[in-house]
Amino acid sequence: MTKLADWFETSNDATKVLLRLGARPDVISLAGGLPAPELFPGDAVADAFAHVARDQAAVSLQYGPAEGIEPLREMIAEQMRAEGATSVTAENVIITTGSQQGLALIGQTLLNKDDRVALDEPTFLGALDAWRPCEPGYTAIDWSGNAPGFKPSDDTGAMPKFAYCLPNFRNPTGETMALEQRRALVAAAQRDDVVVIEDNPYGALRYEGVQPASLLSLADNGGEGPYDGHVIYTGTVSKTLAPALRVGWMVVPQRLVDGIIISKQGLDLCTSPLTQYAALRLIETGVEAETATRARDLYRGRRDAMLAALEKDMPAGVTWTRPEGGMFVWLTLPEGAESRDIFDRAAAAGVAIVPGDVFYAMSPSRNTIRLNFTNVPEPVIAEAVSRLAGVIADRARDAA
Amino acid sequence: MTKLADWFETSNDATKVLLRLGARPDVISLAGGLPAPELFPGDAVADAFAHVARDQAAVSLQYGPAEGIEPLREMIAEQMRAEGATSVTAENVIITTGSQQGLALIGQTLLNKDDRVALDEPTFLGALDAWRPCEPGYTAIDWSGNAPGFKPSDDTGAMPKFAYCLPNFRNPTGETMALEQRRALVAAAQRDDVVVIEDNPYGALRYEGVQPASLLSLADNGGEGPYDGHVIYTGTVSKTLAPALRVGWMVVPQRLVDGIIISKQGLDLCTSPLTQYAALRLIETGVEAETATRARDLYRGRRDAMLAALEKDMPAGVTWTRPEGGMFVWLTLPEGAESRDIFDRAAAAGVAIVPGDVFYAMSPSRNTIRLNFTNVPEPVIAEAVSRLAGVIADRARDAA
Numbered sequence: 001m002t003k004l005a006d007w008f009e010t011s012n013d014a015t016k017v018l019l020r021l022g023a024r025p026d027v028i029s030l031a032g033g034l035p036a037p038e039l040f041p042g043d044a045v046a047d048a049f050a051h052v053a054r055d056q057a058a059v060s061l062q063y064g065p066a067e068g069i070e071p072l073r074e075m076i077a078e079q080m081r082a083e084g085a086t087s088v089t090a091e092n093v094i095i096t097t098g099s100q101q102g103l104a105l106i107g108q109t110l111l112n113k114d115d116r117v118a119l120d121e122p123t124f125l126g127a128l129d130a131w132r133p134c135e136p137g138y139t140a141i142d143w144s145g146n147a148p149g150f151k152p153s154d155d156t157g158a159m160p161k162f163a164y165c166l167p168n169f170r171n172p173t174g175e176t177m178a179l180e181q182r183r184a185l186v187a188a189a190q191r192d193d194v195v196v197i198e199d200n201p202y203g204a205l206r207y208e209g210v211q212p213a214s215l216l217s218l219a220d221n222g223g224e225g226p227y228d229g230h231v232i233y234t235g236t237v238s239k240t241l242a243p244a245l246r247v248g249w250m251v252v253p254q255r256l257v258d259g260i261i262i263s264k265q266g267l268d269l270c271t272s273p274l275t276q277y278a279a280l281r282l283i284e285t286g287v288e289a290e291t292a293t294r295a296r297d298l299y300r301g302r303r304d305a306m307l308a309a310l311e312k313d314m315p316a317g318v319t320w321t322r323p324e325g326g327m328f329v330w331l332t333l334p335e336g337a338e339s340r341d342i343f344d345r346a347a348a349a350g351v352a353i354v355p356g357d358v359f360y361a362m363s364p365s366r367n368t369i370r371l372n373f374t375n376v377p378e379p380v381i382a383e384a385v386s387r388l389a390g391v392i393a394d395r396a397r398d399a400a
Numbered sequence: 401m402t403k404l405a406d407w408f409e410t411s412n413d414a415t416k417v418l419l420r421l422g423a424r425p426d427v428i429s430l431a432g433g434l435p436a437p438e439l440f441p442g443d444a445v446a447d448a449f450a451h452v453a454r455d456q457a458a459v460s461l462q463y464g465p466a467e468g469i470e471p472l473r474e475m476i477a478e479q480m481r482a483e484g485a486t487s488v489t490a491e492n493v494i495i496t497t498g499s500q501q502g503l504a505l506i507g508q509t510l511l512n513k514d515d516r517v518a519l520d521e522p523t524f525l526g527a528l529d530a531w532r533p534c535e536p537g538y539t540a541i542d543w544s545g546n547a548p549g550f551k552p553s554d555d556t557g558a559m560p561k562f563a564y565c566l567p568n569f570r571n572p573t574g575e576t577m578a579l580e581q582r583r584a585l586v587a588a589a590q591r592d593d594v595v596v597i598e599d600n601p602y603g604a605l606r607y608e609g610v611q612p613a614s615l616l617s618l619a620d621n622g623g624e625g626p627y628d629g630h631v632i633y634t635g636t637v638s639k640t641l642a643p644a645l646r647v648g649w650m651v652v653p654q655r656l657v658d659g660i661i662i663s664k665q666g667l668d669l670c671t672s673p674l675t676q677y678a679a680l681r682l683i684e685t686g687v688e689a690e691t692a693t694r695a696r697d698l699y700r701g702r703r704d705a706m707l708a709a710l711e712k713d714m715p716a717g718v719t720w721t722r723p724e725g726g727m728f729v730w731l732t733l734p735e736g737a738e739s740r741d742i743f744d745r746a747a748a749a750g751v752a753i754v755p756g757d758v759f760y761a762m763s764p765s766r767n768t769i770r771l772n773f774t775n776v777p778e779p780v781i782a783e784a785v786s787r788l789a790g791v792i793a794d795r796a797r798d799a800a
Contacts, residue, residue: 100668275644
């Protein structure tokens with residue numbers, strides 16, 4: 001059991017821990033960010049790959065264009081237009097090796113050492129990983145006053161190079177940005193000429209409520225395409241088909257397209273055309289939409305199970321978010337509690353969680369925990385939350 | 401036709417040009433670096449993906465470990481040991497999204513701005529693309545005197561951060577490094593504590609002659625594994641199965657493994673487990689070995705056709721390399737000739753080539769050309785070389 005905690009200490013690298021924890025049978029893991037494997041449409045994926053490799057071998061098995069295959073880019077552009085970003089064309093769409101690569105590409109293309117990135121903490125760990133080689137600084141988005149905005153650097157007076165957010169069911173908190181916030185952020189981006197990255201891996205996983213307009217659609221002036229506004233959008237089929245396809249996409253303002261494509265060539269020449277054609281086929285034949293529907297049904301029940309278990313078992317003083325979608329609930333322990341402590345004790349009790357401090361770039365909170373509810377059946381969620389609540393209650397007694 | 405030349409001017413980005421040129425039916429392309437699509441084992445790839453997606457959906461369609469799946473890493477390690485690097489274990493092997501990603505990872509992990517990379521010019525364009533975001537400087541490997549070596553920086557006295565070479569059938573020249581050179585380079589690396597990258601995408605494509613020992617095997621002390629020597633090795637199945645698998649690997653000295661894995665997570669979390677399991681199956685069932693054998697037979701004939709056509713048609717004063725393997729022949733025009741000129745005229749005559757200057761990081765030669773012989777049937781190679789020879793002869797007359 002100590003091995004779990006060791007991983008954190010030796011690798012100092014939580015993503016690695018999360019991926020590995022997901023594979024351990026002796027622990028109930030609420031730690032990862034993994035889709036439920038029972039959703040994976042294995043037979044349909046098998047058919048799609050077999051069809052493409054057999055019937056289009058010469059094209060699908062060769063190197064392909066760095067920006068991605070044309071028909072998939074057309075289809076994504078159409079989807080973006082249908083969601084309100086009406087000037088987006090295929091020229092704006094770049095296929096990436098998962099949306100993680102989109103974040104890496106943005107860093108490589110835009111960030112120089114000591115440039116600053118504006119974001120709300122806590123935030124997606126993978127984004128911080130993607131940008132670490134660029135050695136940026138971080139600054140909070142300023143939500144105070146009448147209008148949100150970006151603070152110029154104390155040293156140089158420069159605005160942040162870009163802002164980053166996950167408006168839908170943010171990893172790690174599960175929170176969704178309200179429409180007024182979205183409007184204000186896009187207005188600030190346009191006013192201060194700062195690009196905003198809208199990272200939207202979870203958008204299709206809404207279990208209740210109404211979807212606010214995307215930042216991309218709010219930044220789109222609705223004129224003739226290609227789009228050239230102040231938002232870069234990243235999406236993926238990892239949560240609606242399967243992570244292992246490693247097919248994501250970016251919607252990139254026209255003025256940045258060439259730079260991103262050049263960076264993309266440097267990273268991996270091109271995303272697998274085989275996988276792109278297979279993903280296209282899985283979208284066209286409705287497999288993606290059907291898988292997303294099944295995911296929403298399954299995950300809604302698991303979210304409800306987690307919220308019910310938290311309500312039932314957690315000691316007083318512990319609070320948590322109530323996400324309308326996505327994969328995560330964010331727990332806040334009473335002031336002074338140390339989630340790293342809880343991590344070790346929970347591991348000993350057979351439950352894996354993620355201490356919240358790893359999701360911070362600036363001012364880590366020591367008393368927060370991320371819980372995932374998508375990868376574990378409902379009764380097991382209840383058992384895991386019960387064990388975790390016991391650990392937290394014990395710890396509070398010990399400290400008292 | 402002018403569009404070809406335009407691409408060079410507008411994008412300033414030859415890799416993009418190469419990929420796109422390969423797709424144009426109106427031009428005979430000797431420009432790309434593409435395998436022959438008639439070699440792609442489409443049916444076997446279809447079967448492998450279908451089998452894996454159907455029978456191992458829960459694992460093969462999920463996120464996987466950043467370093468790659470264990471059985472593929474074990475198999476690669478075994479192959480490396482069989483080729484003389486006897487202390488290599490699976491711990492040294494990291495699966496990458498094509499070997500291009502291996503180069504990007506090395507840059508992200510080791511290079512800071514203004515660090516220097518030592519290499520022989522001309523060199524692989526993709527390596528320069530991979531490292532561009534890191535803004536390194538370049539320096540030549542010093543082959544003068546009794547022993548080759550690395551020059552310390554004039555400013556800081558620092559040694560290069562690493563050296564880079566393609567010992568087998570180098571892109572773009574087709575040249576192979578002799579055993580004595582290999583020994584001397586590894587000795588220099590050990591003496592000066594400089595890591596050498598052995599990039600070996602073409603090693604399996606040898607059409608004649610004896611394979612010298614790999615730098616990796618020369619750097620391996622033969623002791624207990626894991627390996628921790630002065631060579632990083634990168635390999636790929638792109639040339640022996642199909643580029644679109646996007647499965648490559650690195651053999652990384654033990655002391656650098658953790659850093660590379662952290663960088664890998666930042667770039668794309670993991671290489672597709674689906675594709676890794678399929679590649680493993682294609683290697684295990686002998687499809688890769690059989691495809692490589694067919695490739696050698698096909699490409700040997702095409703190389704011979706190109707060398708014969710050059711001998712027959714090229715005007716006096718033009719010289720070229722005679723590669724023992726790989727994909728490229730390197731042409732040197734008489735002093736004063738401009739290969740960019742030839743590029744435009746050749747495009748007008750329906751032949752695409754690559755002006756050699758794009759393959760330089762320091763001192764571009766203006767009178768060199770790279771020719772690819774793997775992607776075009778023998779009679780078409782003869783026709784293309786004949787047209788190109790005509791263009792070069794015309795240009796020489798015009799200039800005279």
